[in-house]
Amino acid sequence: MRATILHGARDVRFEEVAPPRITEPTDAILRLSATCVCGSDLWPYRGIQAIERPTPMGHEYCGIVEEVGGAVKSLKPGQFVIGSFFASDNTCLICKEGYPSSCQHRKPVSGAQAPLLRVPLAEGTLVATPEVPPADLIPSMLAVSDVFGTGWFAADAANVKPGSTAVVVGDGAVGLLAVLSAKQKGAERIIAMSRHPTRQALAREFGATDIVTERGDAGIAHIKELTKGLGASSVLECVGTQESMTQAIGAARPGGFVSYVGVPHGVQLDGAKLFFTHVHLHGGPAPVRRFLPELIALVWNRKVNPGKVFDLTLPLAEVAEGYRAMDERRAIKALLRP
Amino acid sequence: MRATILHGARDVRFEEVAPPRITEPTDAILRLSATCVCGSDLWPYRGIQAIERPTPMGHEYCGIVEEVGGAVKSLKPGQFVIGSFFASDNTCLICKEGYPSSCQHRKPVSGAQAPLLRVPLAEGTLVATPEVPPADLIPSMLAVSDVFGTGWFAADAANVKPGSTAVVVGDGAVGLLAVLSAKQKGAERIIAMSRHPTRQALAREFGATDIVTERGDAGIAHIKELTKGLGASSVLECVGTQESMTQAIGAARPGGFVSYVGVPHGVQLDGAKLFFTHVHLHGGPAPVRRFLPELIALVWNRKVNPGKVFDLTLPLAEVAEGYRAMDERRAIKALLRP
Incomplete structure (x- = not known):
């Protein structure tokens, strides 16, 4: 063959x-x-x-x-x-x-x-x-x-529940299906971070209520603006780069949950910084x-x-x-x- | 004054x-x-x-x-x-x-x-x-x-429940009170990592069932030996150094919970390594x-x-x-x- x-x-x-x-x-x-x-x-x-x-x-x-x-x-x-x-x-x-x-x-x-x-x-x-x-x-x-199983794990590990506000970092297939998964798990508000119009459209079709196009500090600032200055209770990191991980952790509120489901490439987490964010972090191969x-x-x-x-x-x-x-x-x- | x-x-x-x-x-x-x-x-x-x-x-x-x-x-x-x-x-x-x-x-x-x-x-x-x-x-x-409040948070964040096996890394006052907290939360087996006889004695008085004196890879190997080769479902990191954090994550089983409650000093976590451990990580100022x-x-x-x-x-x-x-x-x- x-x-x-x-x-x-x-x-x-x-x-x-x-x-x-x-x-x-x-x-x-x-x-x-x-x-x-x-x-x-x-x-x-x-x-x-x-x-x-x-x-x-x-x-x-x-x-x-x-x-x-x-x-x-x-x-x-x-x-x-x-x-x-x-x-x-x-x-x-x-x-x-x-x-x-x-x-x-x-x-x-x-x-x-x-x-x-x-x-x-x-x-x-x-x-x-x-x-x-x-x-x-x-x-x-x-x-x-x-991809659906991995997006589902992202929502599960980020503790998405009925009424949750969830942020999805990444507009690849996993990120888009993380949006769908968060919707299925009852999230009330789903913020997709994407700057591609066709992917934004599919994210909205899958349940995204808001789109944030900024990245880095500007992206984090926009998420905080949308969440009473606090950050989201659930953030689903679906990329696996230093930039996406930093953005995901920064978008979460103290006591919030950050999941990460893409194999990290070159990602380093500073222990002291992570400590003061007060987030829950969970991920791995779905x-x-x-x-x-x-x-x-x-x-x-x-x-x-x-x-x-x-x-x-x-x-x-x-x-x-x-x-x-x-x-x-x-x-x-x-x-x-x- | x-x-x-x-x-x-x-x-x-x-x-x-x-x-x-x-x-x-x-x-x-x-x-x-x-x-x-x-x-x-x-x-x-x-x-x-x-x-x-x-x-x-x-x-x-x-x-x-x-x-x-x-x-x-x-x-x-x-x-x-x-x-x-x-x-x-x-x-x-x-x-x-x-x-x-x-x-x-x-x-x-x-x-x-x-x-x-x-x-x-x-x-x-x-x-x-x-x-x-x-x-x-x-x-x-x-x-x-x-110290008691911080040890309690270590047990809480590491998901210690009735019947749990908990490993406590660190035999300072917080570590010892993490042992006491795990006991109060119903842990069945509490493994204290300590090489100081007087601290070991207090750990036992507070509820430790096992003492592991080795550190690093040997310490992790001993924990695995005590936990069917799998690692513990709850690991409480009560020090805040690279060595203690590496030991704590290594002692946890896939899907296990690692808490960390001492301000990390010089701790760096490799994203890819953490990913494949499949642990839940949560900590911060108690x-x-x-x-x-x-x-x-x-x-x-x-x-x-x-x-x-x-x-x-x-x-x-x-x-x-x-x-x-x-x-x-x-x-x-x-x-x-x-």
Whole structure:
């Protein structure tokens, strides 16, 4: 089969590789219905995060079970399933406490920008939909696999509750779905920080009540102005840079909650400064598996449409154009059809 | 009157100053029953935190109301009261949300190592005991003012609940009272990190079930060994150095809670490393005012004896010896009698 391999900065190729096969009895092989390019794929694509060798790309996926290993009892070929970027056993203490992305036996899932994917720990990792979903639900089901689950974690970790005021830093797909998540969790006021008109429009469609276009100190000042001079009780940091983190912490009120869900790149936090902000800080790789049943149900019942973040759809063979479009911010997120 | 003034590194003097007087109608003047030296006083005493001019010292206090300003209605001369290191109005939104030490109108209280003290925002800041307490309760009432309140915040912010396993990093007075606080909050297992036999003994008396003497990576390894390889769900960081913070975060399990209550000195947190630990992080200047009614009741009803951390009692005139004894770790905490 042909799959997506990153060879170096801005050198992504769709090329012949051996198809995946069952290597552990707990594995499953999926035939993917859709996959996509992640904002985090852009770090190595841009050369900011070095790669040591040609690397199979992709970790967002949904599709049909093609084959299962001998130890997999609860999944059957033909089922439509969704999983996350870390395979998890869903039985260890850390999984039970709600952090499957730090599962004691976790394994990365990689190589999902391909027609076929091997998923380790399949029973713990994959959640099946009631039936094979209709075609128009596929983008939203795919979003559940990572970006929606990550946006949901951002809202969860920032303690968004009915009536909350939430600030979302970042207008990428995760940030936009953090807006949607905050809305679903009952936030009364959702302030999206964005300076891109098309992204602002989608943020508003997802539930944003205010848009702040300033960044840095001016952005913080504007947030304070909108929150009685105090800052917000919930701030969702969905980028992962020093600037975005500083902005997020500065926009929170004392005793407020700041979540951060993008892998930080070059971020340093000064302990004394953080101390006097009095914020709660929580983040990490989103424990998407915890949220899968709830989010699949929201999509299945057509309560939300997170698939709207895919504003570009390409045949998988044109994956390199997907990377380019996202790198140049021509697209929010590129869906790939195998 | 004579009061405690820091003139430079290791140069603390008890010298003549003007007595405090009411300067705002919301002030009160207290005649102190007891005061003490704080671990945080040692930062400027050691010259690690620079002072720009001779500085009145002391921010822990309890005593009798001597005089009140014209706007103070709920306090009367003769009452015994306790307050905290930040004066707070107890009415602003931040106070109502539980963070009086970040009160919108907060003012520092300073100069408490003296016979008389001016407390701003007296009605919001001070809490009276039911009656003037008997002499043997004074040390514990004084502890409520800062170290017990701070240890309590450490336990609260680290989400210590009935059945929790809590690790306490730091065996100073705050760390020891964090042990006591974790015990009061129902922790089943309390692991104190200490290498000083007398402090270990007091930690055990306050409720510690295990003592870990190693530091750094060896300390983290020992904590993991005691917690099924996972780390603890609650870690209370009560020091404020890079080493103690690194140790605290390393001792927590994914999804666990790390509190930090000592002002960080030279602490830098790497965003990416913190991200992958998956911990919740919360701290800051302890919002002691939030806890005063509860902690005063615990002491008044003789449920706890936090005053045991005072293992040295001196006349106030000998305050310099109190600093020396704490600096040299000959004393855990020095109580001063005006």
